[in-house]
Amino acid sequence: xxxxxxxxxxxxxxxxxxxxxxxxxxxxxxxxxxxxxxxxxxxxxxxxxxxxxxxxxxxxxxxxxxxxxxxxxxxxxxxxxxxxxxxxxxxxxxxxxxxxxxxxxxxxxxxxxxxxxxxxxxxxxxxxxxxxxxxxxxxx
Numbered sequence: 001x002x003x004x005x006x007x008x009x010x011x012x013x014x015x016x017x018x019x020x021x022x023x024x025x026x027x028x029x030x031x032x033x034x035x036x037x038x039x040x041x042x043x044x045x046x047x048x049x050x051x052x053x054x055x056x057x058x059x060x061x062x063x064x065x066x067x068x069x070x071x072x073x074x075x076x077x078x079x080x081x082x083x084x085x086x087x088x089x090x091x092x093x094x095x096x097x098x099x100x101x102x103x104x105x106x107x108x109x110x111x112x113x114x115x116x117x118x119x120x121x122x123x124x125x126x127x128x129x130x131x132x133x134x135x136x137x138x139x140x
Contacts, residue, residue, distance in 0.1 A: 041069030094126035
């Protein structure tokens with residue numbers, strides 16, 4: 001792992017702490033070819049929607065994932081850039097990553113095993129999609 005990889009994963013972990021989600025805090029950082037941070041994102045409700053103690057299924061339907069937030073907030077073309085994230089992207093985020101032409105996804109292996117169990121099926125689809133699209137994926 002390079003010093004840059006380490007710095008950007010640490011940044012993604014910091015950004016994840018901004019999430020109000022009580023069960024899983026996820027952060028993402030998009031970086032250009034010159035190691036400049038282009039955007040960050042964390043999982044949470046859209047702007048203007050108050051966070052509430054709703055049931056889990058409703059919360060999941062309202063939540064925008066960190067990867068999607070980072071892509072949206074970039075406000076620029078992210079083609080060829082790297083995305084650092086605290087968790088492996090779900091299939092919906094993988095589709096957005098592929099569609100936005102991000103070339104590389106670097107993620108930290110989650111220490112929360114419940115995450116892997118809950119998202120296992122979606123992660124399998126993501127892996128297949130990344131392979132088909134030629135996206136480099138690295139675990140650190």
